[in-house]
Amino acid sequence: MWSERVDPAVVSPAEHRPPASEAKFLSVEALGKSFVPGKPVFDNVHFTIARGEFVCIIGHSGCGKTTILNVLAGLDTATSGHVFMDGREIAGPGLERGVVFQSHALMPWLTVRKNIAFAVESRWPQWSRAQVDAQVEQFVAMVGLHAAIDKKPSQLSGGMKQRVGIARAFAIQPKMLLLDEPFGALDALTRGTIQDELMAIVRETRQTVFMITHDVDEAILLADRILLMRNATDTSSGGIAEEVVNPLPRTRKRAGLHHLPGYYDLRNHIVDFLVHRSNA
Structure with missing residues (x-):
């Protein structure tokens, strides 16, 4: 449990552990992107997504989250590295990936x-x-x-x-759904309603989802796992700093989220990363 100060990067409740055959439905390998030669926005990004898993990525503006999503969608190309989905390398847009943007x-x-x-x-x-x-x-x-x-x-x-x-x-x-802050422009009440609807639909369809959000509570509500992305600095490139497995029950609902044991420990860990450790 979070209250026992278990390293969040290695927390892995059995309900979230995918079968070995599904553990690498999507595989991101050594991904890097530079817009200016020699100054990568991010570099050496590795992560996997299991079939049916909902993964959120959180980080400050400019750290490269949307670029990663665009590479997964086939709308942009990486400077280095590879992305494989269901055993095939992604090399362009495809109808096996559905994309929803903020607009x-x-x-x-x-x-x-x-x-x-x-x-x-x-x-x-x-x-x-x-x-x-x-x-x-x-x-x-x-x-x-x-x-x-x-x-x-x-x-x-x-x-x-x-x-x-x-x-x-x-x-x-689609085999995978890619969401780029789809609720960011909505008012809080509408946003909450659609979050609940999306969660119900994803559970019903067992859809694999990769989602960008700036909203910590949204990530905690929706995601099975949360990727924390560090910023690029003058001396280092950005990338995935931590992978946090959500220990809260998958049956969680927005209205009761803050009552769940472990919620505040999880939230505080993510906020602490964003405030104090994202530039490390």
Whole structure:
């Protein structure tokens, strides 16, 4: 337990320990990125993600979190290192990875139905119109937007737009979901509601997720494991400083999170890293 001062990098409750065959569904090996020659933003980044695991990465702005996610998405290339998913090296974008950004990235001239249908048709071009419609309606219902299915983005609130983005990502049934602060622009009440919805959907679908967040409580609520990223300095590059396994029960809910034994120890450890140790 955290109160016993166990090193958080090695805490590994049995409920979070994946079978050996699934332990390296995603493998990041010696990843590095430099925008200026000789001055890497991060270097020698190693981590793995198990199939069905939810991993959050936390660090200060500019430490390279989004660059790592973009490399996983195939939207950027690393200066060094490799990323493998399900036994194959990632070398570009692919429909086996669904991406949700902080900005919803919806096509404004299309309705909710057609925004999601566009992705579904790209994933399964051989499907009939009835099959596409059934897939779209299933995932629109999953995020509670059936009443808005034929509305355009301009008719939706910020939270509803993000629900559409989440539905679109899930509708193509990706092997992995990549989330870049998807709730960062939402008000606290909407953010909390969608966090709960996302958690329920991920549990139902057993989706593998990699998520960037600046919100410590969001990471504690959602993640099985939390990667703490240090900043680059004048004398050292950035990278993953610690991997913290979340010891709280997976059945945790946002409303009762702060009542769980070990919550404050976990939160204080992460905050202490961000305040005092992220530049080490």
